[in-house]
Amino acid sequence: MTRMFKLVTFRRFTAVLGGVVAAVLVAVVVFFVIYAWPAIRLNGWHFFTSNTWNTGNLYANPIERNGRMILPGAHYGILFLIAGTLLSTLIAVVLAVPIGAMAAVFLAECVPSQLRTAVSFFVELLAAIPSVVFGLWGYVVVIPFLGHHAYPWMTAHLGFLPFFSGAPGSGYGLLTAGLVLALMIVPLITATVRDALVSQYRGLRDAALALGATRFETLWTVQLPATRRVLVGSGILATGRALGETMAVLMISGNALNYLPRNIYSPISTMASFIVSQLDSALQDPTGLAVRSLGEVALALLLIAVVVNGAARLLLYYQDRTTGTTT
Amino acid sequence: MAAASASTLVPPRQRRRLRRRLTDGLGWAVSTVAFLLLGAATVSIFWAIAARGAHALDLAIFTQVTQGTGGGLLNAIEGTLLLAAGGLLLAIPPGVAAGIFLAEFGASRFAPVLRFMSDVLVGLPSIVVGYFVYIAAVVDLGWGFSALAGAIALAIISLPYITRTSEMAFRQVPAEMRDAARALGATDSHVILRICLPIAASNVLTGVLLALAISVGETAPLLYTAGWSNYMWNGHLTHEPVGYLTYAIWAFITEPFQSAHALAYAAALLVSAFVLVISIASRMLMAASRRHSR
Numbered sequence: 001m002t003r004m005f006k007l008v009t010f011r012r013f014t015a016v017l018g019g020v021v022a023a024v025l026v027a028v029v030v031f032f033v034i035y036a037w038p039a040i041r042l043n044g045w046h047f048f049t050s051n052t053w054n055t056g057n058l059y060a061n062p063i064e065r066n067g068r069m070i071l072p073g074a075h076y077g078i079l080f081l082i083a084g085t086l087l088s089t090l091i092a093v094v095l096a097v098p099i100g101a102m103a104a105v106f107l108a109e110c111v112p113s114q115l116r117t118a119v120s121f122f123v124e125l126l127a128a129i130p131s132v133v134f135g136l137w138g139y140v141v142v143i144p145f146l147g148h149h150a151y152p153w154m155t156a157h158l159g160f161l162p163f164f165s166g167a168p169g170s171g172y173g174l175l176t177a178g179l180v181l182a183l184m185i186v187p188l189i190t191a192t193v194r195d196a197l198v199s200q201y202r203g204l205r206d207a208a209l210a211l212g213a214t215r216f217e218t219l220w221t222v223q224l225p226a227t228r229r230v231l232v233g234s235g236i237l238a239t240g241r242a243l244g245e246t247m248a249v250l251m252i253s254g255n256a257l258n259y260l261p262r263n264i265y266s267p268i269s270t271m272a273s274f275i276v277s278q279l280d281s282a283l284q285d286p287t288g289l290a291v292r293s294l295g296e297v298a299l300a301l302l303l304i305a306v307v308v309n310g311a312a313r314l315l316l317y318y319q320d321r322t323t324g325t326t327t
Numbered sequence: 328m329a330a331a332s333a334s335t336l337v338p339p340r341q342r343r344r345l346r347r348r349l350t351d352g353l354g355w356a357v358s359t360v361a362f363l364l365l366g367a368a369t370v371s372i373f374w375a376i377a378a379r380g381a382h383a384l385d386l387a388i389f390t391q392v393t394q395g396t397g398g399g400l401l402n403a404i405e406g407t408l409l410l411a412a413g414g415l416l417l418a419i420p421p422g423v424a425a426g427i428f429l430a431e432f433g434a435s436r437f438a439p440v441l442r443f444m445s446d447v448l449v450g451l452p453s454i455v456v457g458y459f460v461y462i463a464a465v466v467d468l469g470w471g472f473s474a475l476a477g478a479i480a481l482a483i484i485s486l487p488y489i490t491r492t493s494e495m496a497f498r499q500v501p502a503e504m505r506d507a508a509r510a511l512g513a514t515d516s517h518v519i520l521r522i523c524l525p526i527a528a529s530n531v532l533t534g535v536l537l538a539l540a541i542s543v544g545e546t547a548p549l550l551y552t553a554g555w556s557n558y559m560w561n562g563h564l565t566h567e568p569v570g571y572l573t574y575a576i577w578a579f580i581t582e583p584f585q586s587a588h589a590l591a592y593a594a595a596l597l598v599s600a601f602v603l604v605i606s607i608a609s610r611m612l613m614a615a616s617r618r619h620s621r
Contacts, residue, residue: 010516011432018425019437021486022444028451028459028483035462102361110355121610122366128606129372129599130544131453132573136580136595137372140379183368190365214347216354237450244452246547247577272454276550279458295462298455309450313443 029306032299039292040299042068043076047296050077052258055282055290062287069287076293078300080260084174084268085301087261088249089242091178092185097235099182100189105219107190108197120194127187135251138180143252146179147171151265169265172254177268180248185238192234196227229315236312244305246272271301373599380596383589388597393557393570396579396587400594402559406569407598409474409560410553411542414481415535422486422538423531426493431519442494448487456483457548465552472554472568480548485538492534496527529616536609540602546573572598 040047042065056071063072103123111119151168159165204226208218224231254267255277261268269277275298282290337345391399428435429442460480464470500523508518524531554568555578561567575594579587 010514010519011428011435014424014428014432015435015437017421018428018441018490020421021425021448021490022441024483024486025444025448025451028455031459031463032455099361099364102358103365106355106358106362110359117610117614121606122369123362125369125373125603125606126365128540128544128602129369130546130573130602132546132576133372133376133544133595133599136576136591137375139580141371141375183365186365214351216351217347220354240450244450244455246452246454247573251577251580272452272547275454275458276547279461279551295458298458301452302455305450305452305455306447309447310443312450313446 025306029302032295032302036292036295036299038068039076039289039296042066042070042289043293043296046077047293048077048082048300049079050075051079051260052077053080053278054258055285058284058286068289070289071285071287074285074287074289076290076296078271078274078297080256080258081269081271081274081297083260084253084256085243085270085272087174088177088181088253088268088270089239091175091264092181092242093235093239095178095182096186096189096238097231100186100238101193101224101231103186104190104193104197105224107194109215109219113198116198120191123190124187126183127191129184131184131245131247132251134180134184135248138176138248138252142180143171143176145171146176151175155265163263166263167265169254169267172252173265173267174253174261175264177249177253177270178264180252181242181245184245184248185241188238188241189231189234192230193227196230197223200226229318233312233316236308236315240305240308240312243270243308244272244301245270246276249273250276271297275301373603376592376595376599379592380599383593384596388590388593392559393575393590395557396582396584396590398557398590400572400575400590400597402557403570403572403575403594404597405560406474406553406556406571407543407573409569410477410481410549410571411539413474413478414485414542415539417478417482418485418489418538419535422489422534423493425486425490426495426531426534427497427519429490429494430497431515431523445487445490448483449491451484452547453484453545454547456480457551459483460548461551470565472552473563473565474553474560474567474569475564477549477553477569477571480552481542481545484545484548485542488538488541489531489534492537493527493531496530496534497523499530500526529612533609533613533616536605536612540605540609543601543605544573544598546577549574550577 052075054073054075056074058071060072062069064070107116107120107123147168147170151171154164155166155168200223204222205218208222209215213221249270250273253269253273255269255273256267257269259267275294278294279291282294285291387399389399389401389404392402393400425441425445429438432438457480460476460483464476464479465472470476497519504522504526505518508522513522549571553571553574555574556568556570558570560569572594576591576598579591579594582588
């Protein structure tokens with residue numbers, strides 16, 4: 001009797017204590033919904049479709065609109081943030097997925113297995129470098145190079161391509177952010193695809209080789225397609241990381257305000273970096289609407305992150321289960 | 328062989344073979360270049376930080392506190408260690424408990440839900456966590472910028488990493504160990520805490536090290552929770568902002584002074600070196616435990 005009782009308690013104990021992990025996620029989401037609710041009601045759909053973030057006249061008396069006090073001239077629209085976030089992420093993912101997958105091929109197929117861990121470390125270290133160090137590197141190394149050499153050259157010689165022409169800017173901007181983000185997310189893709197290739201069922205490869213395919217043909221037509229789900233799953237996970245990156249983007253994106261990018265050199269802001277750069281000024285608003293609207297930005301970012309990561313995880317769980325049965 | 332001299336003389340079959348061989352070579356070349364590109368970026372980052380940071384490092388960095396945009400980083404070094412340790416202290420109990428629950432009681436209906444939510448938590452943007460703690464603790468609870476608020480933010484970020492590695496660690500404990508202990512009449516708590524935990528400990532530690540590396544490198548969740556301070560920590564958990572190294576990187580690199588840049592580079596070198604050492608240590612630990620279990 002006592003043993004039954006104890007058994008249940010230890011299990012419950014770990015469930016309750018461990019349940020904190022789940023509770024935190026729920027708490028954060030619920031908190032932001034409640035916190036941003038006044039802003040959601042007031043801003044409506046214009047929040048996502050208009051392009052002006054204006055906290056209003058901080059020195060004027062608040063006026064009433066829809067039963068809430070706001071500052072005259074206050075208007076909150078984040079279209080430019082959505083554009084900046086999605087475009088920088090798009091550039092990052094488009095660069096990181098093929099490069100990451102090909103680097104994984106190199107690590108899985110060209111490096112002897114005794115050396116693989118050591119050589120992989122060069123790529124995996126990228127995942128360990130803190131965001132702010134990427135930002136520092138971008139600020140002191142990448143931006144001077146791109147701004148003074150690469151971008152002027154690109155406008156001169158690649159200007160015929162859409163979005164490559166126009167003012168090359170100073171180096172702060174969309175493409176710079178995309179490039180650095182690509183480096184930040186690429187180790188995730190490389191590590192997952194490498195592991196998938198290494199742990200792949202050998203019969204697949206042997207069968208293709210026995211049919212006379214070359215090593216690369218085997219890889220390209222048999223081995224890589226077999227990792228498709230892992231590639232997609234890790235690509236989505238990487239997308240989630242790029243969407244939420246804050247410090248590096250803050251330091252290199254140019255922090256544009258109310259401005260849609262015209263070409264790939266344009267300064268941008270992302271939702272995550274905008275929260276850092278605007279929180280101080282949003283706190284000046286005595287009606288509190290500015291900081292709650294910023295909370296709405298956080299909520300939107302949060303929901304995107306939950307959906308993206310949830311989708312990726314479900315895909316990868318499914319992969320685990322299917323490979324679990326075949327090997 | 329003869330293909331280069333006159334392609335018309337080469338029979339079609341050989342030409343096709345040549346083309347296939349060329350594609351093959353090209354494919355491997357592309358994959359090698361992709362790897363070299365990433366390797367070069369890694370080296371460039373570490374070189375940029377190491378070269379500039381080595382110039383900036385002197386004794387004053389470790390012995391003096393920050394004065395305006397000069398002085399040392401002693402306050403920030405202390406703050407970084409304090410916040411990271413506090414975050415781990417808060418994150419380890421629930422994280423390991425969640426890992427134990429997922430590994431040992433995985434048949435429970437709650438287990439897949441918990442695993443899923445933990446995995447989604449990994450993807451939460453760190454600034455969102457910081458903003459949450461800022462509003463909830465710094466403003467609503469009135470703690471002000473403080474060590475505790477910063478530690479809580481870091482704990483939330485560390486939680487899912489500790490959970491995941493703990494689950495893996497406990498899963499790797501051979502089932503025979505549990506069966507043997509149970510056959511001798513051990514209870515669940517005895518089996519898990521006395522038999523499994525010692526075996527899983529080194530792998531759990533790997534997750535803790537990973538969380539430590541992440542905590543030391545985080546900036547965004549601390550900006551509005553820990554704040555920044557030029558002084559040493561006075562022992563108060565709330566109402567007392569603390570400094571940390573990543574803040575020095577972010578804030579001082581855009582200052583127009585040479586002394587501020589030196590602080591930023593020194594801080595970047597310290598953070599990067601710390602993260603590098605932890606990554607290598609956790610890898611060696613993982614390799615050692617794998618060799619041990621084999």
